[in-house]
Amino acid sequence: MTRVQMIGVSKRYPGRGKGAAQVVAVDDVSIDVASGEIHAIIGYSGAGKSTLLRLVNGLERASSGRILVGDDEITSLPEARLRAVRGRIGMIFQQFNLFHSKRVSKNVEYPLVVAGVSPAERKRRVAELLDFVGLGDKAEAYTDQLSGGQKQRVGIARALATNPGVLLADEATSALDPQTSQEVLALLKRVNDEFGITIILITHEMEVVRGIADRVTVMDGGRAVEQGGVFDVFSSPQTTTTRRFVSSALPTEPQAEHLEQLRERHRGRLVTLTFRDGDVDQPVVFRTLAERGVGVSIVHGGVTDVGGRSFGKLTLELIGDDLRVEHAIAALAQETDLEVLV
Numbered sequence: 001m002t003r004v005q006m007i008g009v010s011k012r013y014p015g016r017g018k019g020a021a022q023v024v025a026v027d028d029v030s031i032d033v034a035s036g037e038i039h040a041i042i043g044y045s046g047a048g049k050s051t052l053l054r055l056v057n058g059l060e061r062a063s064s065g066r067i068l069v070g071d072d073e074i075t076s077l078p079e080a081r082l083r084a085v086r087g088r089i090g091m092i093f094q095q096f097n098l099f100h101s102k103r104v105s106k107n108v109e110y111p112l113v114v115a116g117v118s119p120a121e122r123k124r125r126v127a128e129l130l131d132f133v134g135l136g137d138k139a140e141a142y143t144d145q146l147s148g149g150q151k152q153r154v155g156i157a158r159a160l161a162t163n164p165g166v167l168l169a170d171e172a173t174s175a176l177d178p179q180t181s182q183e184v185l186a187l188l189k190r191v192n193d194e195f196g197i198t199i200i201l202i203t204h205e206m207e208v209v210r211g212i213a214d215r216v217t218v219m220d221g222g223r224a225v226e227q228g229g230v231f232d233v234f235s236s237p238q239t240t241t242t243r244r245f246v247s248s249a250l251p252t253e254p255q256a257e258h259l260e261q262l263r264e265r266h267r268g269r270l271v272t273l274t275f276r277d278g279d280v281d282q283p284v285v286f287r288t289l290a291e292r293g294v295g296v297s298i299v300h301g302g303v304t305d306v307g308g309r310s311f312g313k314l315t316l317e318l319i320g321d322d323l324r325v326e327h328a329i330a331a332l333a334q335e336t337d338l339e340v341l342v
């Protein structure tokens, strides 16, 4: 069980070219990842995600701030000690980073050879790991004979070989099709559930966060701009970056252009209701409208699952006499999160 603490971490690179300003890739980021948590770091290209991950496993040194992995302070360890600590930090990559000319078993065995494990124990462990990732029958195959999903399974088996307390995943499912991506995410969830391994995954895909993460940090321009439980962050986004992510994967209110089209087809009043994990009883909404003699049709939105809780935005067209519609809106506004689209 391993906690990972990043405290005020920054990484600055010298500017490229004479007189160029330095690049602040990571800017005063603090993230406290609890032992056994799955923490997603999300952000667009250039936000500083990969740099932060390289600082956590000590591949690069932070310019300032502290990083602790369990009891080891990565930011102050000499290189020789860092090598030992890296054995307790597994890592998987978007492009899998396997040895293509080697058999699957040799890829998985490699970290055990480096760690000086005996041949008999290596053989036992490799068989156990390949069984765990569902590739027990592929031990003698060459990795370039495998599909993308199978290659990532080999990557996961290799990352687990030395029993790490933490697994770092760098865009681990970005090169995979949606179905295979879901299978790999399910495997990562098993790694977390069965071995209690803390997982930090960086991604630009909302589906990854929505599917398996407990908490999320949103990065933008090197800074952590939002942080918290997945449901809390995505159901009430505070920054433009988070809102853009949310709108790519969760139901939203119709955006300006779409709203125009909706108005052409729907002449009644348009309102958007937000539902957060059962805080509003949907039947109550429809009963309130019916009791007030207001007709309703759903014109946009939906309800979906975020971090195991339900979240939705429904845009409704309210149809009927103006006064009745006004009263219905006033009544709903008392009980729900309602926005009148003007």
Ligand SMILES: Nc1ncnc2c1ncn2[C@@H]1O[C@H](COP(=O)(O)OP(=O)(O)OP(=O)(O)O)[C@@H](O)[C@H]1O
Residues within 6 Å of the ligand: 013, 014, 023, 024, 025, 043, 044, 045, 046, 047, 048, 049, 050, 051, 052
């Ligand atoms: N070695 C380096 N030297 C100079 N600048 C760098 C270096 N590594 C990263 N950067 C810069 O730091 C910023 C953050 O890059 P980083 O790769 O960490 O972002 P990212 O969020 O992981 O994006 P991507 O998903 O595209 O990799 C970028 O502006 C990048 O150009």
